Amino acid sequence: MALSSPLQNLSALISASGNATTATARPPRGRPWAVHAASSDTTTAAQAQLGRYEEGKLERPKWVGETPLSRLVQALISFKPLFSVLKLGARRALISTAEKNNIPWRKMAQEILESEVYRELESIQNQSLVYPDYYLNPFHAYEEGNLTWLAAAEAEAATMSMARRALPDASSIQEANQILRGNWLHAIEQHHMQYSESCVIDDILDIGCSVGISTRYLADKFPTAKVTGLDLSPYFLAVAQHKEKRAMPRKFPIKWIHANGEDTGLPSKSFDLVSIAFVLHECPTRVIVNLVREAFRLLRPGGTLALTDFSLKSKVLQELSPVLFTLVKSTEPFLDEYYLTDMDETLREAGFVNITSILTDPRHVTITATVPQ
Numbered sequence: 314m315a316l317s318s319p320l321q322n323l324s325a326l327i328s329a330s331g332n333a334t335t336a337t338a339r340p341p342r343g344r345p346w347a348v349h350a351a352s353s354d355t356t357t358a359a360q361a362q363l364g365r366y367e368e369g370k371l372e373r374p375k376w377v378g379e380t381p382l383s384r385l386v387q388a389l390i391s392f393k394p395l396f397s398v399l400k401l402g403a404r405r406a407l408i409s410t411a412e413k414n415n416i417p418w419r420k421m422a423q424e425i426l427e428s429e430v431y432r433e434l435e436s437i438q439n440q441s442l443v444y445p446d447y448y449l450n451p452f453h454a455y456e457e458g459n460l461t462w463l464a465a466a467e468a469e470a471a472t473m474s475m476a477r478r479a480l481p482d483a484s485s486i487q488e489a490n491q492i493l494r495g496n497w498l499h500a501i502e503q504h505h506m507q508y509s510e511s512c513v514i515d516d517i518l519d520i521g522c523s524v525g526i527s528t529r530y531l532a533d534k535f536p537t538a539k540v541t542g543l544d545l546s547p548y549f550l551a552v553a554q555h556k557e558k559r560a561m562p563r564k565f566p567i568k569w570i571h572a573n574g575e576d577t578g579l580p581s582k583s584f585d586l587v588s589i590a591f592v593l594h595e596c597p598t599r600v601i602v603n604l605v606r607e608a609f610r611l612l613r614p615g616g617t618l619a620l621t622d623f624s625l626k627s628k629v630l631q632e633l634s635p636v637l638f639t640l641v642k643s644t645e646p647f648l649d650e651y652y653l654t655d656m657d658e659t660l661r662e663a664g665f666v667n668i669t670s671i672l673t674d675p676r677h678v679t680i681t682a683t684v685p686q
């Protein structure tokens with residue numbers, strides 16, 4: 314088969330170069346949202362490279378938008394027989410690369426699938442929720458997108474792989490996670506301290522919380538806050554609740570809500586921090602705009618919005634090999650729309666101020682913004 318050779322090389326290609334190091338700067342102390350003991354390592358690693366990851370020379374990668382290269386990739390993906398091969402190849406490559414990197418993908422998924430996770434579904438699922446059309450597309454090589462137990466069971470391993478890909482030079486998967494999440498949390502904390510010091514973070518909403526990884530990082534970082542994770546997939550939320558029930562109890566247990574982040578039904582001005590982490594690249598532009606507007610409605614004056622996702626400017630992503638970006642695009646139906654959305658403009662139009670962008674790892678940008686006081 315003509316494609317087998319590049320696909321076989323995929324594992325090597327997935328480990329594209331990065332440049333993270335660790336250092337020992339001290340996190341700020343004595344804030345109401347002061348760093349929780351369990352997360353201090355994370356913040357320490359965070360401060361090493363923050364703001365120093367390399368940008369490419371282009372406005373955005375050549376493989377998105379209306380460039381000839383992007384059109385060629387799109388034509389390849391649109392050819393159904395090839396698309397199926399690509400999707401399958403992408404999935405196989407992801408799993409084998411993860412396992413080579415000490416992420417026991419299949420074992421982790423099996424543990425979830427053989428657990429009592431199914432019991433959580435009933436208490437979490439909002440039966441009257443109408444899913445938006447875009448959400449019913451295949452995602453990440455799952456025919457039914459995020460609406461399956463398999464996608465939910467594999468989500469944590471997939472998230473670990475994403476951190477590993479972003480930081481291939483980290484000494485371990487744990488370190489890669491700590492740097493990626495630590496830099497993101499540090500950027501949020503710095504932004505809030507700079508622009509809203511008098512606004513204590515009491516209530517946090519994590520839109521698109523998936524299986525709760527970002528939600529737990531937020532809850533660990535801001536242990537005095539009440540944290541809510543919200544997602545469209547009841548299967549992901551069931552895994553989140555199942556895992557959280559087996560973790561150390563918290564003063565304020567995390568709340569999980571099955572809802573659409575575009576229209577949450579939650580009261581206006583009820584949060585001090587809204588996070589949308591690694592969600593927007595899965596959404597069409599109109600949904601990105603709706604999510605940002607809903608976040609603005611939900612935040613109190615002085616509240617902070619934190620978006621993190623692929624960076625247009627990332628040198629590593631701009632220089633991604635053709636095999637790799639073709640595979641990525643074959644499993645991410647809205648990547649082009651995400652890359653073509655002017656995020657600063659979207660935030661400004663929604664009413665946000667103090668819009669700040671920073672590369673928090675070689676591949677991802679964290680954009681923070683404030684609701685005017």
Ligand SMILES: C[S@@+](CC[C@H](N)C(=O)[O-])C[C@H]1O[C@@H](n2cnc3c(N)ncnc32)[C@H](O)[C@@H]1O
Nearest residue numbers: 521522523526527544545546573574590591592
């Ligand atoms: C890649 S995952 C997010 C990962 C997670 N935030 C983290 O940082 O580990 C993207 C999530 O966004 C969710 N999602 C997509 N559109 C959404 C919407 N309109 N409302 C709520 N969740 C949404 C998906 O179900 C999926 O769980």
